[in-house]
Amino acid sequence: MSSSESTAEPFVALRKSHVGLVAGSGVGVVIAAGLVYIALPMLFENRWREAGMALSMALCAVTLAINPWFNQVSSRSGPAVLDRVRDSTVRYERWGLLWLSVIVASFTVFSGFVFVISVPLLLTFYVSLALRSVRNGVVELDADGVRHRGWSFEKAARWETIHSVEIEDREFKNRFNYWRPVVYQCVVLKPQIVLSGHGRNTTRFWRIEKMPTFTIDLDCRRFDVHPVVLQSWIAFYLHNPKMRFELGTESAAERLASISTAV
Numbered sequence: 001m002s003s004s005e006s007t008a009e010p011f012v013a014l015r016k017s018h019v020g021l022v023a024g025s026g027v028g029v030v031i032a033a034g035l036v037y038i039a040l041p042m043l044f045e046n047r048w049r050e051a052g053m054a055l056s057m058a059l060c061a062v063t064l065a066i067n068p069w070f071n072q073v074s075s076r077s078g079p080a081v082l083d084r085v086r087d088s089t090v091r092y093e094r095w096g097l098l099w100l101s102v103i104v105a106s107f108t109v110f111s112g113f114v115f116v117i118s119v120p121l122l123l124t125f126y127v128s129l130a131l132r133s134v135r136n137g138v139v140e141l142d143a144d145g146v147r148h149r150g151w152s153f154e155k156a157a158r159w160e161t162i163h164s165v166e167i168e169d170r171e172f173k174n175r176f177n178y179w180r181p182v183v184y185q186c187v188v189l190k191p192q193i194v195l196s197g198h199g200r201n202t203t204r205f206w207r208i209e210k211m212p213t214f215t216i217d218l219d220c221r222r223f224d225v226h227p228v229v230l231q232s233w234i235a236f237y238l239h240n241p242k243m244r245f246e247l248g249t250e251s252a253a254e255r256l257a258s259i260s261t262a263v
Contacts, residue, residue, distance in 0.1 A: 021068055028065020032058035049113055056110035063099075063106045070099045073185060077226045077261050084224050088141040088252035093224040097136050097151060100208065101129065125206055133203040139218055139230075141237055141247050146189060148218060153211035155199030159244070163190045165235040167227050170217065172210075187231045189216040229259045 035058035042051035074093070084091045108122040128134040137150045145158035165187065172182045191214065199211055209219070220227040233256045237244055246252045 021072075024068055025065045028061045031065075032061040035061065053110070053113040056106065056113055059106040060103075060110050063103045067099060067103060070096045071184075071221045073220045073227060074224045075226055075261075076224055077229045077257075077259065079257050081225045081229065082253060082257055085253045085256060087249055088247040090139050090223060090225060090230070090256070092137040092151075092222045094136065096222060097134075101125070128203050128206045134206050134208065137209075137222060139223075139234075141234065141252065143244050143247055146216060146234065148216050150209040150211070150219075150222075152203050152207045152209050153199060153201045155211060155216055157189060157191060157216055159238060159241065161191050162238055165189050165231055165238055167220075167231050170219075185220040185227055186217040187220060187227060187234065188218075189234070191215065225256070226261050228261045229256065232259050 035054045039051045039054035039058070042048075042054065081090075084093060104122055104125045108119055111118045111122060125134070134152050135149075137148070140147045140149075145156060146162070147156040148154065168186055168188045170184055170186050172184070201207055201211060218230065220230070223230055236255070237247065237252075246255065
């Protein structure tokens with residue numbers, strides 16, 4: 001079970017402190033070191049399966065512990081944002097999907113020692129990457145509206161159907177984190193009625209991002225742009241239709257780079 005809730009509170013960056021990130025990573029490294037220590041005698045005794053199981057568990061522990069570093073809200077503004085921007089298209093930051101691929105690889109190796117039948121299922125992730133049904137995302141603005149291509153879905157809305165652009169909290173929880181849900185922020189494009197534009201999942205199995213039903217949610221963890229900058233940029237073109245001639249040109253990128261986080 002998963003749920004998504006929003007709040008109307010002002011923007012507050014949900015960025016973990018480096019102390020918390022380092023502590024979490026340290027716990028993972030300690031666990032991994034303990035598993036390596038357990039595995040070494042097994043290697044000398046030629047107990048390959050048990051050693052492989054312990055070492056692959058250590059790899060999983062390290063990759064999961066480091067993963068929070070790749071799920072942080074960006075603080076970038078000004079010319080620094082242009083690294084992932086082309087005209088009026090803003091691409092996802094480059095490392096999140098790459099690290100997810102590393103996590104899947106580590107669990108594939110672990111499954112090879114524990115539950116071999118699941119290995120082909122995990123390998124389908126890389127088939128999805130090769131076929132580009134799972135790929136890094138973008139948000140693209142043009143004269144007609146906004147298109148969001150996520151990791152595993154795409155959705156679009158025309159300008160005349162968008163009512164507002166706001167920053168809101170989203171909450172994700174399932175059976176594994178029910179008592180401590182993950183809270184993250186999105187730049188939310190809200191439709192005037194119930195559903196604007198169209199949306200579709202691009203893959204059947206690896207739906208690694210949830211497609212919202214009634215809005216376009218731009219997960220702030222996926223863009224290397226400060227949320228206030230991204231929200232203000234989209235809102236500018238929503239409320240100033242006469243300026244949409246800039247979309248698709250370098251002028252749109254320059255406008256994004258000119259927005260201050262103090263707005």
